[in-house]
Amino acid sequence: MSNHAINRRDFIKGSAALAAFGAFAALTGCTAGGSGAAAGSSDDADKAEELTMVWLPDNSAADLTAARDAFGAAITAACGRPAKLMTTTDYNVAIEAIASGNAQMALLGAEGYVQANKKNKAVQAAFTNSDDEGGLEGACYYSRICVRKEDADAYKDGDGYSIANVEGKSFSFVSATSTSGFKVPSSAIVSEFGLDGSDVLLEPGSFFSEVLFGNSHAGSCVNLMSGDVDAAAFDDVDVDMYLDLVEGEKNTVGAVYKVKDDAEAPLDSARGKEFVIVGITPVLNAPVCFNNDAISEEERTKIVGYFCSDEVSNNPQIFVDPDDESVKGIFEKDSEKTCFVEVDDAWYEPIRKLGA
Incomplete structure (x- = not known):
């Protein structure tokens, strides 16, 4: 298998997605990285036309x-x-790649998928990672609004915390096309303050004193921990491998996380620093999607069937052991029943409604 790194300048400039959110319990994040050929690939496969996944x-x-x-x-x-x-360094590049058919497959966040589907209806969700029971009912991760621990008292609300005091502060999002790094947290803020929309959140000096983008969830966390912003939005699944839970219950308001003493880049500069969750919302798991015009129905059926099989769900390189800190993965084997399950476009309708 070959790797192709691409950056925004080399590709078509994608359009940024601005959206709204709300207390809706559903919704969802590239740098250039290399990898070699797929182990066990046959000579016939090597001669076949490559299938690009972004x-x-x-x-x-x-x-x-x-x-x-x-x-x-x-x-x-x-x-x-x-x-x-x-691999990419920009959300919009990934969205444009699948929408244009330059890639036949993509793993996109829920909002990224909605944006790609809006550009081209041929982009369709195919499967996602399940909940602990092997189904979709709890198939979610979390969007978090966080502040540094030393500043947390300013966000106190009785015995807990809230986002009521973020107005006037500096803030970091992930990307304007990120579900959990923009759409969900911005919608929560719009709802909390009764704003007309999320556009004002992107204008420095309007709602926030300054607005930064991390371009990744880890990057947004770095913006917070480095002191560049007062508060930041990022998810759990893309940063928790760098963190230890030191106080409270996982993914709850008031939980305190500490950057590991041996955290790798980009969080290596924030080792030992702590933050507190002051706002949190569940987000629909990210879909693996196809551009149906760029790949045959027969191939789509084969890929979905194989990825939703026991062979893949029991592959420790795809679903990694969450207790094994020596292994980095995109999906975790949270239970024996964790697997990929089929989804369709309709499952992501709640995301569209947030932007309606």
């Missing part, structure tokens, strides 16, 4: 190369075509 910035990190390679090898096992893994 990855968002957080999933393009170098330390996830093995996880991407395992995913690519599974694509080849399913349909016989070698996988080209396109």
